[in-house]
Amino acid sequence: MEEKKKTNIILFSGDYDKAMAAFIIANGAAAYDHDVTIFATFWGLNAFRKEGGVHTDKGRMEKMFEKMMPRGAEKMGLSKMNYAGFGQKMIKNVMKKHQAMPLRDLIAMAQEQEINLVACTMTMDLLGLKEEELLDDIQLGGVAAYLAEAEDGQVNLFI
Amino acid sequence: MEAAQMIDAKGMACPMPIVKTKKAMDKLDSGDVLELRATDQGAKADVAAWSKSTGHELLEQKEEGGVLTFWIKKK
Numbered sequence: 001m002e003e004k005k006k007t008n009i010i011l012f013s014g015d016y017d018k019a020m021a022a023f024i025i026a027n028g029a030a031a032y033d034h035d036v037t038i039f040a041t042f043w044g045l046n047a048f049r050k051e052g053g054v055h056t057d058k059g060r061m062e063k064m065f066e067k068m069m070p071r072g073a074e075k076m077g078l079s080k081m082n083y084a085g086f087g088q089k090m091i092k093n094v095m096k097k098h099q100a101m102p103l104r105d106l107i108a109m110a111q112e113q114e115i116n117l118v119a120c121t122m123t124m125d126l127l128g129l130k131e132e133e134l135l136d137d138i139q140l141g142g143v144a145a146y147l148a149e150a151e152d153g154q155v156n157l158f159i
Numbered sequence: 160m161e162a163a164q165m166i167d168a169k170g171m172a173c174p175m176p177i178v179k180t181k182k183a184m185d186k187l188d189s190g191d192v193l194e195l196r197a198t199d200q201g202a203k204a205d206v207a208a209w210s211k212s213t214g215h216e217l218l219e220q221k222e223e224g225g226v227l228t229f230w231i232k233k234k
Contacts, residue, residue: 028174031181032212100172109178 007034007155010146014043014070015079016088016103022159023047023106029155030113038110039146041120044159045129046070047107048119054133062128069127073103111137118145160219160230162194163187169198169226176202177209180231184215187233192218195229202227 007029011022022038029036040048051072058066070076081087092102101109110117118141119134131140139145150156166183168176176197183193195206203220206229210217214234221228 024174027178031174031177032209033181098172099170099175101175113178 005032005034005155006149006153007032007036008146008149008153008157009036009038010158011038011040011044011047012042013079013159014046014076016073016076017078017080017091018159019044019047019073019076020103020106022157023103023110025155025157026110026115027106027113030110030115034155035116035149036110036113037116037118037146037149039118039120039141041123042127043069045119045123045127045134046076047073047103048117048134048138049073049129050133050135051075054130056130056132058128058130065128066133073107076103107135111135160192160194162230163191165194165196167196168202169196171197172199173201173205175199177205180206180209181213184213184231184233189233191233193231193233195231197227197229198225200227202229206231 009022009026011019013019026036026038046069049072051074077085078088078091095102116139118139121140121142164183164187166179168179176195176199180193180195187193207217210231216232218230218232
């Protein structure tokens with residue numbers, strides 16, 4: 001059997017719209033029969049967070065970060081015209097009208113299509129995120145894990 | 160045209176038509192024809208590009224009343 005092509009996406013941004021773009025491309029690539037991996041780092045990690053609070057044992061600074069950052073994909077704001085979350089709600093209504101999938105569903109579909117979701121452990125530490133706060137079936141990795149995929153990837157994106 | 164299966168992706172937005180097509184195609188046998196109906200105008204370019212890349216054959220397509228219909232033969 002011929003080797004599958006690979007698509008690798010680094011999701012650095014914690015913006016709702018940019019994460020949507022990342023997950024649409026990822027789901028499309030999976031439909032192209034690519035091996036797809038999304039590496040989330042820095043603010044992009046928020047897309048991998050469980051909704052609602054998860055009780056964890058951590059320090060004061062980490063707790064502050066945990067509260068200040070969006071808990072889960074649907075809480076993320078737009079990169080433009082967010083207007084304290086009002087713009088995000090508006091665009092979600094428009095998306096519903098056009099039957100575009102909300103980010104939460106795009107992520108579920110990505111998992112269903114066996115897209116690898118990898119969380120960068122270094123930035124998890126920086127932002128004080130624990131593994132149990134992330135969605136199920138998220139792998140942990142570092143720069144080497146990304147590079148191993150990227151060096152024989154046909155599509156490599158940084159979003 | 161005789162199709163082994165029909166996928167109705169009308170009203171669905173990108174990337175759903177392609178994702179649905181791929182899922183259905185996986186279950187078909189080689190030589191089977193899949194019929195896809197969609198209203199997303201992007202599907203025209205998407206289905207053509209997807210078929211070319213995956214090796215399936217886009218046999219025919221038509222547009223009627225805003226509905227795009229594609230017949231794709233599995234490789």
